[in-house]
Amino acid sequence: xxxxxxxxxxxxxxxxxxxxxxxxxxxxxxxxxxxxxxxxxxxxxxxxxxxxxxxxxxxxxxxxxxxxxxxxxxxxxxxxxxxxxxxxxxxxxxxxxxxxxxxxxxxxxxxxxxxxxxxxxxxxxxxxxxxxxxxxxxxxxxxxxxxxxxxxxxxxxxxxxxxxxxxxxxxxxxxxxxxxxxxxxxxxxxxxxxxxxxxxxxxxxxxxxxxxxxxxxxxxxxxxxxxxxxxxxxxxxxxxxxxxxxxxxxxxxxxxxxxxxxxxxxxxxxxxxxxxxxxxxxxxxxxxxxxxxxxxxxxxxxxxxxxxxxxxxxxxxxxxxxxxxxxxxxxxxxxxxxxxxxxxxxxxxxxxxxxx
Numbered sequence: 001x002x003x004x005x006x007x008x009x010x011x012x013x014x015x016x017x018x019x020x021x022x023x024x025x026x027x028x029x030x031x032x033x034x035x036x037x038x039x040x041x042x043x044x045x046x047x048x049x050x051x052x053x054x055x056x057x058x059x060x061x062x063x064x065x066x067x068x069x070x071x072x073x074x075x076x077x078x079x080x081x082x083x084x085x086x087x088x089x090x091x092x093x094x095x096x097x098x099x100x101x102x103x104x105x106x107x108x109x110x111x112x113x114x115x116x117x118x119x120x121x122x123x124x125x126x127x128x129x130x131x132x133x134x135x136x137x138x139x140x141x142x143x144x145x146x147x148x149x150x151x152x153x154x155x156x157x158x159x160x161x162x163x164x165x166x167x168x169x170x171x172x173x174x175x176x177x178x179x180x181x182x183x184x185x186x187x188x189x190x191x192x193x194x195x196x197x198x199x200x201x202x203x204x205x206x207x208x209x210x211x212x213x214x215x216x217x218x219x220x221x222x223x224x225x226x227x228x229x230x231x232x233x234x235x236x237x238x239x240x241x242x243x244x245x246x247x248x249x250x251x252x253x254x255x256x257x258x259x260x261x262x263x264x265x266x267x268x269x270x271x272x273x274x275x276x277x278x279x280x281x282x283x284x285x286x287x288x289x290x291x292x293x294x295x296x297x298x299x300x301x302x303x304x305x306x307x308x309x310x311x312x313x314x315x316x317x318x319x320x321x322x323x324x325x326x327x328x329x330x331x332x333x334x335x336x337x338x339x340x341x342x343x344x345x346x347x348x349x350x351x352x353x354x355x356x
Contacts, residue, residue, distance in 0.1 A: 114213040115152035116248055116299065119184065119203045122157045122221040123191060124169040127176065129221045130157055132356075136224050140180055151245055153227050154211060156182055158203050160189035197317035197324035205312045208305035215248050217299040218325070219353070223344050225297065226352045244352050247341055248299060257301045257335045258326075260293020261343035277319045291336060292326025296344045297353045304329060 120138075122130055134140050138155050139147055148154050162169040169191075177183040186202050189195065200218060207216050219225060228243015251257050267287040269280040280287060308315065308328060317324040329336075344353035 112152060114148065114154050114211055115245060116154070116215040116217050117207045117211045117213045118153065118155040118217045118219055118225070119158040119207060120155060120219050120221050121196075121199070121203075122159050124159070124162065124173070126221055127172075130176075133221060133224070134180070134182075137227055138182070140182065144182060147227065151227060152214075153245065154213065156184045157221070158184045158186065158199070160186045160191035160195070160199060163190050163192070194319075196321040197319070200321040200325055201308060201312055201315060201317065201328075204300070204305050205309040208302070208309040213302060214252060215299050215301055216305040217244075217297065218295070218321075219297045220295065220355075222356055223296050224354050224356060228352075247339065247352060251301070251337065254335050255301060256303045256333060257337060258293065258298070258304060258329055259300075259337040259339050259342065260298030261296070261340070262291050262293055262336060262338035264289045264291045277323075279318055289323055290326060290330060292322055294343065295320070295322035295325075296355060297342050298322070298325070299342075300325075300329075304332075304334065307332070 120130075120133060138144065144155070159173055173183065173185065177185060184203065184206060186199065186206065189199055189202050191199075203218065204216055207213070226243050228245045248259075251259065265288070267277050267280045267289055268274075269287065270276060315328050318327060341350060341352045344351055344355045
């Protein structure tokens, strides 16, 4: 009897001792899974942050080809669309599958891709020039919106910020921007003549990120443009058609095109010269620039604008904005179009632009 009771107590104690052991094993298993999961998530976050750092700073990266650029952009667009659909689905579930946002999203996606985004480069103290352009060909308010919707032409004045941030110049532009809603204000750019090449790069990068257009154009604020009516791919232009829309429509089948009044002038090495080029020695013994479009008006296709956007941190600039833009396309498979209509000398010569 005594032996039997002892065996029972021993069996009970052994059973009790196995329960804490089992709990301890389960706890350690869950802890291992949790820690492994966190480590995996942290590693993914680190990979993402490293990629973002490389993208922003350009460290460890070489220039990305135009074709690779388009692939990257396509992936980004797909990711944006997926995120938007997920948000719409969540909203629909909360509202009984009757979300008004879905209708708005459908309206946005149904809009046609803009034909061209025109950046009109302007400076402080040039309000009269801007008002003249608004009156001559750009329009304001409903007229500006109609040009975008009916002709596929988006036009915005492009300006940076004052070196004395928040001064009267900045405030004046902010007021004008609120009144007309027709500015691209580059907050991270200081407005200065010597910074114009960097301003050009920032505009194309900004425009390519904001608008999914066929083309992107740079024009000065002392140039008038005949925007005209865009033509379809199947349409043919007549000899009297000198409008910007008609001209660009004829190049829709060229994925990498650079259109302008092409030139290649002398490189000046004298520091006191108006067009002095500090890097003059890089242009060979004859000291002449490579072929590039005049800065008054030129157009690049979407692929080239995306290329600038992706590689903005490693694309160098020279003393002049038009030379800098031309340098970015050297070595790429780009079609240079010497378009006489973009030589803004006079309307009577058949040009689609005129300097004033």
